[in-house]
Amino acid sequence: MEVTGEHIVEFEGVTKIYKSKASLFSRSSEEVVALRDLTLNIRKGEIFGLVGESGSGKTTAGRLLVKLEEPTEGVIKLDGTDITKLKGGRLKEFRRNVQMIFQDPYQSLNPQVSIFEAVCEPLVIHGIGNSGNRKEMVEEMLALVGLSPPEDFLARYPHQLSGGQRQRVAIARAMILKPTMVVADEPTSMLDASISAQIFNILLDMRERFQVSILFITHSLAAARYLCDRLGVIYKGSLMELGPSGVIIAEPRHPYTQALIDALPKFGQCGSVFHYGTLLAEERRGIEDGEGKGTKEFCPFFPRCRPARAEKCANAMPRLENLSPGHAIRCFFPARPSLQVETAGSSKCYYGI
Amino acid sequence: MAGSVQKRAGFKGAFLEGWEIFKESLLGRIGLTLILIFALMAVASFIPPMIDPMYHPMHGVDPEISFSTGPSLRHWLGTDFMGRDILSQLLAGARVAFMVGVSAAFMSIFLGTSIGMIAGYMGKAVDTMLMRLADMIMVMPTLLVVLILSSLFGQLNIWTIVLIIALFRWPGVSRVIRSQTLSLKTRPFIEAARVAGASHFRIIFRHIMPNVLPLSFLYMTFRVTSAIIIEAALAFLGFGDPGTVSWGMMLQWVWKTGHMFKAPYWLLPPGICISLITLSFYMLGRAMDEVLDPRLRKEADAS
Amino acid sequence: MALLEIEGLSIGYGTRNGLLRAVEDVSFTLEAGGSLGLVGESGCGKTTLGMALMGLLPPNGKIMAGKILFEGQDLKESTEEQWRKIRWRKISMIFQAAMNALNPVHRVGDQIAEAISTHRPEMPEREIMERVAELYRLVGIPVERIKDYPHQYSGGMRQRAIIAMALACNPRLIIADEPTTALDVIVQDQILKEIKKLQEKLGLSIIFISHDISIVAEVCEDIGVMYAGQLVEWGPKEAVFENPVHPYTKALLASYPTLMGERERLRPIPGEPPNLVSPPPGCRFCDRCPSAGKSCKSQAPVWAQVGPRHKALCNACS
Numbered sequence: 001m002e003v004t005g006e007h008i009v010e011f012e013g014v015t016k017i018y019k020s021k022a023s024l025f026s027r028s029s030e031e032v033v034a035l036r037d038l039t040l041n042i043r044k045g046e047i048f049g050l051v052g053e054s055g056s057g058k059t060t061a062g063r064l065l066v067k068l069e070e071p072t073e074g075v076i077k078l079d080g081t082d083i084t085k086l087k088g089g090r091l092k093e094f095r096r097n098v099q100m101i102f103q104d105p106y107q108s109l110n111p112q113v114s115i116f117e118a119v120c121e122p123l124v125i126h127g128i129g130n131s132g133n134r135k136e137m138v139e140e141m142l143a144l145v146g147l148s149p150p151e152d153f154l155a156r157y158p159h160q161l162s163g164g165q166r167q168r169v170a171i172a173r174a175m176i177l178k179p180t181m182v183v184a185d186e187p188t189s190m191l192d193a194s195i196s197a198q199i200f201n202i203l204l205d206m207r208e209r210f211q212v213s214i215l216f217i218t219h220s221l222a223a224a225r226y227l228c229d230r231l232g233v234i235y236k237g238s239l240m241e242l243g244p245s246g247v248i249i250a251e252p253r254h255p256y257t258q259a260l261i262d263a264l265p266k267f268g269q270c271g272s273v274f275h276y277g278t279l280l281a282e283e284r285r286g287i288e289d290g291e292g293k294g295t296k297e298f299c300p301f302f303p304r305c306r307p308a309r310a311e312k313c314a315n316a317m318p319r320l321e322n323l324s325p326g327h328a329i330r331c332f333f334p335a336r337p338s339l340q341v342e343t344a345g346s347s348k349c350y351y352g353i
Numbered sequence: 354m355a356g357s358v359q360k361r362a363g364f365k366g367a368f369l370e371g372w373e374i375f376k377e378s379l380l381g382r383i384g385l386t387l388i389l390i391f392a393l394m395a396v397a398s399f400i401p402p403m404i405d406p407m408y409h410p411m412h413g414v415d416p417e418i419s420f421s422t423g424p425s426l427r428h429w430l431g432t433d434f435m436g437r438d439i440l441s442q443l444l445a446g447a448r449v450a451f452m453v454g455v456s457a458a459f460m461s462i463f464l465g466t467s468i469g470m471i472a473g474y475m476g477k478a479v480d481t482m483l484m485r486l487a488d489m490i491m492v493m494p495t496l497l498v499v500l501i502l503s504s505l506f507g508q509l510n511i512w513t514i515v516l517i518i519a520l521f522r523w524p525g526v527s528r529v530i531r532s533q534t535l536s537l538k539t540r541p542f543i544e545a546a547r548v549a550g551a552s553h554f555r556i557i558f559r560h561i562m563p564n565v566l567p568l569s570f571l572y573m574t575f576r577v578t579s580a581i582i583i584e585a586a587l588a589f590l591g592f593g594d595p596g597t598v599s600w601g602m603m604l605q606w607v608w609k610t611g612h613m614f615k616a617p618y619w620l621l622p623p624g625i626c627i628s629l630i631t632l633s634f635y636m637l638g639r640a641m642d643e644v645l646d647p648r649l650r651k652e653a654d655a656s
Numbered sequence: 657m658a659l660l661e662i663e664g665l666s667i668g669y670g671t672r673n674g675l676l677r678a679v680e681d682v683s684f685t686l687e688a689g690g691s692l693g694l695v696g697e698s699g700c701g702k703t704t705l706g707m708a709l710m711g712l713l714p715p716n717g718k719i720m721a722g723k724i725l726f727e728g729q730d731l732k733e734s735t736e737e738q739w740r741k742i743r744w745r746k747i748s749m750i751f752q753a754a755m756n757a758l759n760p761v762h763r764v765g766d767q768i769a770e771a772i773s774t775h776r777p778e779m780p781e782r783e784i785m786e787r788v789a790e791l792y793r794l795v796g797i798p799v800e801r802i803k804d805y806p807h808q809y810s811g812g813m814r815q816r817a818i819i820a821m822a823l824a825c826n827p828r829l830i831i832a833d834e835p836t837t838a839l840d841v842i843v844q845d846q847i848l849k850e851i852k853k854l855q856e857k858l859g860l861s862i863i864f865i866s867h868d869i870s871i872v873a874e875v876c877e878d879i880g881v882m883y884a885g886q887l888v889e890w891g892p893k894e895a896v897f898e899n900p901v902h903p904y905t906k907a908l909l910a911s912y913p914t915l916m917g918e919r920e921r922l923r924p925i926p927g928e929p930p931n932l933v934s935p936p937p938g939c940r941f942c943d944r945c946p947s948a949g950k951s952c953k954s955q956a957p958v959w960a961q962v963g964p965r966h967k968a969l970c971n972a973c974s
Contacts, residue, residue, distance in 0.1 A: 053840035095550030108541040112563035122549040192867040197911040197924035226913040263845035267873030350912035352870030
């Protein structure tokens with residue numbers, strides 16, 4: 001599959017703010033900025049990885065893209081059309097083109113609905129096929145996700161399947177409409193490590209076969225590097241580093257990306273692996289709960305960043321700037337490039353996914 | 354997971370699995386047996402008038418008797434003040450009890466489940482409106498309202514009574530179903546259906562309903578109980594349907610004709626039947642509760 | 657003498673469908689100060705094994721055969737009374753970082769103090785509080801946070817508090833069952849390093865249970881690979897990683913990517929593990945095994961000694 005330069009998805013200055021209502025105990029309503037001014041695009045046929053910790057806003061970005069939520073500010077475009085204002089027939093058309101694979105396969109399949117019905121439902125909703133050929137279509141898709149022989153699975157129910165099998169069903173359900181864009185929200189975080197690889201390979205196969213673009217949301221840079229063409233590293237709602245996955249893994253320039261690579265669990269011949277050590281053992285205190293709370297702009301990673309310099313990093317929010325074409329970072333003091341070319345030198349050092 | 358029981362598939366499987374747990378419950382077994390006996394009585398109520406017209410519970414009168422007599426070979430439970438057979442009245446009462454109880458309960462559950470699901474799923478103004486309505490109806494005493502209505506419009510037909518009971522007894526169910534729906538609404542499989550493009554109608558009836566129905570059925574057993582009691586009370590107070598023989602009606606006749614303390618063979622059977630049938634549906638409900646509530650089940654497993 | 661010696665341990669669960677053989681004929685030893693990582697897919701019996709070592713099997717679980725020799729004494733026959741003396745004082749457990757491991761309505765420090773006073777009723781309160789402060793310093797939580805409630809702690813701090821609680825009575829052996837699930841990568845890394853550091857500093861023995869080899873490898877010296885209730889390979893981690901013998905171990909290792917070099921397609925294991933109510937008579941992995949021979953299906957595998965401390969349960973491997 002060739003990744004073209006055309007964009008299928010464009011996030012333009014997307015911000016999502018959650019407001020908690022004022023309650024008996026707290027008068028003022030509190031605002032949580034889940035996503036701050038996100039601008040990125042996903043190319044046709046590409047697997048784009050959004051990497052971050054819990055609470056980084058990565059899941060929010062995915063939910064905005066499938067219209068489970070609406071952005072507070074900004075525009076999201078699919079094939080050049082603003083999706084935030086879709087209604088009626090246009091919305092249904094959108095639903096046909098954009099699908100999602102959820103994190104927890106134990107929760108994303110209705111326990112009362114058989115596998116056949118679950119995979120077939122999108123066809124029924126969108127009036128595709130008829131009762132005769134739908135069964136064939138479902139069986140074909142089940143076979144593609146590696147549930148074989150497919151007819152054995154049709155009459156089963158989710159609780160009779162293992163977690164990995166359930167996630168395959170969820171993928172089949174998402175892919176049966178042949179969507180152009182799929183959001184995969186940490187599809188393996190509830191599964192065993194050995195099962196994760198199966199799911200990753202299915203996603204790769206799906207891209208190959210259907211030319212689908214995938215937004216892959218994950219907490220693991222190792223998984224992202226395996227699957228993705230390009231990566232965005234996100235921290236506390238802000239995109240910190242953006243670029244081709246090979247470049248980001250081999251030459252990370254943002255201290256946070258470096259800290260994420262340091263933290264990956266690994267085994268094998270890892271003796272020579274370089275350690276960046278950009279993470280402070282103890283957070284700098286005071287900046288988030290000090291004076292003028294919420295009004296002051298600062299780099300979100302500053303409290304945990306070793307190379308940070310307070311006079312700059314604590315007083316302004318850096319902008320996302322290009323270092324080289326296609327590689328951008330949000331940092332006042334980017335690490336020097338190629339500090340160590342053979343970083344994770346050994347190709348016999350394996351990483352947790 | 355290791356140690357867990359292999360679960361069975363689908364509705365039929367879930368039903369079988371529920372039945373396994375249900376069987377273990379003594380309450381459930383007693384309740385179900387009693388209900389079956391009453392159901393047999395209801396079916397048997399068609400037999401006496403076929404044997405002899407004098408056994409018709411309403412119009413049949415033993416030509417040789419014109420006052421209340423005790424049990425005899427001809428009238429196993431005796432006769433009432435007009436010489437009508439008490440046993441055949443009792444059997445007919447079982448039929449009425451089932452009719453009233455099940456149909457009123459079914460209607461109120463249907464209303465309560467639909468309204469609860471819609472309120473919970475739609476949220477916002479729809480939710481507020483429906484739930485305020487539910488609150489308003491919930492605080493109105495059903496019996497009193499029916500009494501007032503029947504004093505306004507005269508004797509009420511049995512189906513009117515059923516309808517009124519149904520209209521007044523849905524709010525409790527709808528509250529429960531609403532909160533269940535609220536928790537289901539945020540479950541990923543509902544979101545997955547939304548992403549697939551499913552309409553609200555489809556989400557409510559295809560995805561939420563199968564998950565709340567077991568709860569609805571549980572509440573139905575409790576509603577049967579209350580509908581039977583309300584009908585009996587109405588009939589006893591003289592507001593029943595004069596064209597039907599119900600146990601409440603029988604009690605009213607006992608009382609009106611001054612046989613309260615003179616004819617235990619006439620007073621006791623309908624009284625016992627009302628108590629037993631409400632008790633049996635209650636026991637059935639409790640046993641079903643055990644099937645549905647995983648917390649109760651765990652305790653049972655551990656012992 | 658080894659601290660822990662497990663010999664032919666078999667554990668079963670009574671279920672509606674019959675006896676589920678969750679653990680079958682597992683044997684290994686753990687020296688004082690050693691660390692063993694048990695890895696395997698969910699349902700392979702690793703958690704059951706951990707529970708048995710704490711005397712915490714569920715009511716329908718039963719040890720059917722074998723010995724659990726801890727300091728030379730067989731724990732299998734221990735009564736609940738005896739277990740209470742062993743649990744926390746000799747063998748303790750680090751639970752998952754879930755919120756429910758700590759009671760939300762009590763201060764964290766008090767909960768640790770209570771764990772100590774239950775097992776050391778003779779200890780005066782002041783000494784207990786000193787001990788709690790000492791534990792806080794040990795696991796790296798600021799001592800002034802003793803009076804905080806669980807919700808005021810971050811996920812990482814909560815996990816540290818749970819570790820502190822496990823260490824409260826100076827146990828000799830710690831069983832950690834997936835202690836870093838639900839934690840973020842960076843916090844997970846910190847917790848793993850903390851466990852490793854404490855293990856070395858206090859001379860603890862650890863059994864670390866996880867489905868993820870990469871996590872286990874961060875902490876442990878020895879690796880035990882479990883499949884379908886059986887231990888299938890056991891040895892020092894270098895030996896297991898560099899020279900994996902059992903086809904299942906090889907397949908597991910091939911499920912992990914590298915960061916450098918060409919992106920090679922991962923080769924996950926096809927198929928599903930067998931049903932443990934009626935396991936196949938021969939090798940339990942043979943249906944998924946690329947190198948299974950004819951006899952594997954019918955003939956039960958025997959242990960092949962690969963190195964002085966490295967063995968594999970396979971007939972086709974030697």
